[in-house]
Amino acid sequence: MSGKLKGKKKRKPITLTDVILYLVFAVFALICVFPFYYIFINTISDNQLVGRGQISVLPRGIHFNNYVEVMKQRGLGQAAFISVARTVVGTTLTILGSMFLGYAMSRPEYWRHKLWYRYIIVTMYFNAGIIPWFLTMKNLGLTNNFGAYVIPGIVAPFYMILYKTYVESIPASLEESAQLDGAGYLSRFFRIIFPLSKPMFATIAVFTAVGQWNSFNDTLFLIKDSKLFTLQYILYQYLHEAERLAERMRSGQAAMIAERGSTLTSTAIRMTTTIIVVFPVMCVYPFFQKYFTKGIMIGAVKG
Amino acid sequence: MVKGKKEWQKPGFKLFLMTVPLLVMVFLFSYMPLAGWIYAFYDYRAGMKLANCDFVGLKHFISIFNSPVKLHSILRVMKNTLGISMLNIIASPLPMVVAILLNELRSVRYRKTVQTLTTLPHFISWVLVYSVAFSMFSTDGLVNQVLMGLGLTEKGVNFLADPNHTWLKMWGWNMWKVLGWDAIMYLAAIGSVDREQVEAAQIDGAGRWKVIWHVEVPALLPTFFVLLLMSISNIINCGMEQFYVFSNAMNKSSIEVLDLYVYNQGLGSNQIPYATAVGMLKSVISVTLLAMANGMSKTLRGESIF
Missing domain, CATH: 1.10.3720.10 (MetI-like)
Structure with a gap:
């Protein structure tokens, strides 16, 4: 909103409420976005590992073959x-x-x-x-x-x-x-x-x-x-x-x-x-x- | 009105003529379907000409209440429709709460980022939501992998084919999809809250929560009431796509809402007149509810919704 207000807010000390708010919204954003990330890393990881359900946070055995094959x-x-x-x-x-x-x-x-x-x-x-x-x-x-x-x-x-x-x-x-x-x-x-x-x-x-x-x-x-x-x-x-x-x-x-x-x-x-x-x-x-x-x-x- | 010029020579009439094709389209796609209500009064079957079908009067309307099978399914379907809509109505203050809390975030940049990320689900189709649900909650989805990894379950549970808690799940998916987006509406309204009032309250020693409760919430209530009235008047209109996409043999009886029932009866079981009759009753009830909501808004707030 207004720049004046922003300046005022900055001078206030960070309270526990602020920290909790930041965390709550981080979780909310993660819930909205993580499923897409999860699906994406599964498409570029080794299909064998995906089949065994071993890809959940980071991609492994990266390849883009799926995209080529799917378009066919x-x-x-x-x-x-x-x-x-x-x-x-x-x-x-x-x-x-x-x-x-x-x-x-x-x-x-x-x-x-x-x-x-x-x-x-x-x-x-x-x-x-x-x-x-x-x-x-x-x-x-x-x-x-x-x-x-x-x-x-x-x-x-x-x-x-x-x-x-x-x-x-x-x-x-x-x-x-x-x-x-x-x-x-x-x-x-x-x-x-x-x-x-x-x-x-x-x-x-x-x-x-x-x-x-x-x-x-x-x-x-x-x-x-x-x-x-x-x-x-x-x-x-x-x-x-x-x-x-x-x-x-x-x-x-x-x-x-x-x-x-x-x-x-x-x-x-x-x-x-x-x-x-x-x-x-x-x-x-x-x-x-x-x-x-x-x-x-x-x-x-x-x- | 300028006298002397004929009606059809005025520029306004030329402008009207230019838009005639567009007005015809409105007629074709919005008014013509109303004429389709006539099918509810005939024993019509797909492929036949209406002229060759028997006129049966109110037979299909009466059959809703006379046939125990139909009455039973209508009651079940109404229960599902009202149940799911009620859950959504109960949760309707949530977007307002999210908006108020978002506004409390100190960093504007962080708030904008959260806003952008949480509105993403609003822009994807229900088919994609289902695909996300499938990847997360099906037998070999992420949630089952985590549960099995923690040793909480031995075999994967397919949460999507499970007939329990269907209403809650449908409510949950809807929340996931719209919460971030609906909050934006309130966020814009918070932006227009009188700054002087907030500052006056702060000078009087009001803390963060007091300002929220005594200044911001009252300022947001009108928006909240309009949206609440709208959702109450839409109580039997909870849509069809979400439920069609999520439905399967297991959860069919608890997921079938009114629109999906009309679709299944009309195009699935080829009972077009009966489905039209049910749809007709639905349309009449929802227009009545809308008019009532508008009337209530007029008496309570002195202005109409529309």
Whole structure:
């Protein structure tokens, strides 16, 4: 917070409470992060040692072969492509759709403004339920194709409100001068408003991208064609295979399956895929934290 | 209103026209599914045309209460839904506590680091949470290795396939995922606490805990109440992805929440009309609860949530 306050606090002696607080938060942070570290060291350690459960704090026998092998697995490269494609295309469409609508809704001269604004906002508070939604998607032909991933999210009411609120904070005079020069709505949006709204753009872009990357339900409901499976869905399949395998191993039926472990074990596939799926999120989110906070604060105010 | 110009010649109408495709999408994806409620009144089966199906009126609604099997499973599912939601509601002061304590950390850098690390689970999907859970708690996961290493157990226990304490485990995973993130909301609110009040209290001899209790907590309570009301009104909406991902043959009866039940009935057992009827009741109840929460907020705090 304020620098004055920081200076004051520093002069106070460190008490036992301070020490305890530091420790408690160290433990909390460790609980949140350690599982990822644990999975990571297991993917780069000797698969034999991993199989015997001997890797828990430090990696041993470091190699990156698992990553090379996993990408060769059937369907995984394709799934990675689909995940990246839906994130890029979906995020672009949502940004264009929701931000332009937010801009349009920030203009009081919008035809029947109140009516249409309510028409959009109301949809945040009711939900027909998953089965009618599924049937609608089916009737619209949005099953078993890429459109099912990117089209339904184009208008996101929440982002629209965020953006509308933001645009309203931009001085109207900036746009008025362009209006006098005869610029239409589209060119005013793209040439004046859009470049001025970088923080909000970043917030919406990252929220949407993370949402697209993480999305699982839409594949589960709408996609039967394995060529369109995402990384999340493939990982889910691996996990449930692994679970079934573990059950069988426990009952002694599948001792041989464990034997082929020398090259690529099911544990290695599962853990390596997990790291591949987490990695992009991990790279992106810390840099955008200040934008996130700003975003949810505006959200909290307008909610 | 400027007279003389026709409605469709005004710039506002042009702007409206530009957004028509977007408004159509809102209609398609948010309003059209409501028309799908009609399926609850027909004996519809996947692959058939609705026009060829028999209209059966309220049959599927009545069957919820008339068929002992269905009634029994609905009661079980409602118990799971309310149980898990109640655990989350009971724990709702936790993010506020975390935020207050985080604010007490002297080093801003340390606080920011903790904040960054603890918000990570919020950004990963439930599938990934399950993968983490699998690596930690399955038969040959880390926890079992440690337990066996300490000689506490002989054989690994698969905590994920174990049907006991399912609600608590689901609550725990949810906490792991959202606690750090939810605290940020309160942290921002603490940032706006009146500094003069804090300093005045300190001059009056209030220690750290007194300042927290008499100045910061009252300042955070409005935020807390809004969020509490929201979660109470969402009590039957605890989502489906988490429970779908964590469910297996062993824990199925205690993990099946309302949304998962609707999914299993509708798309798993192909009972679309029945599942639609259950989902419809759910939607109506949750909108009612939301309206009630809003009304309560209006009378208690003089302002609505939305």
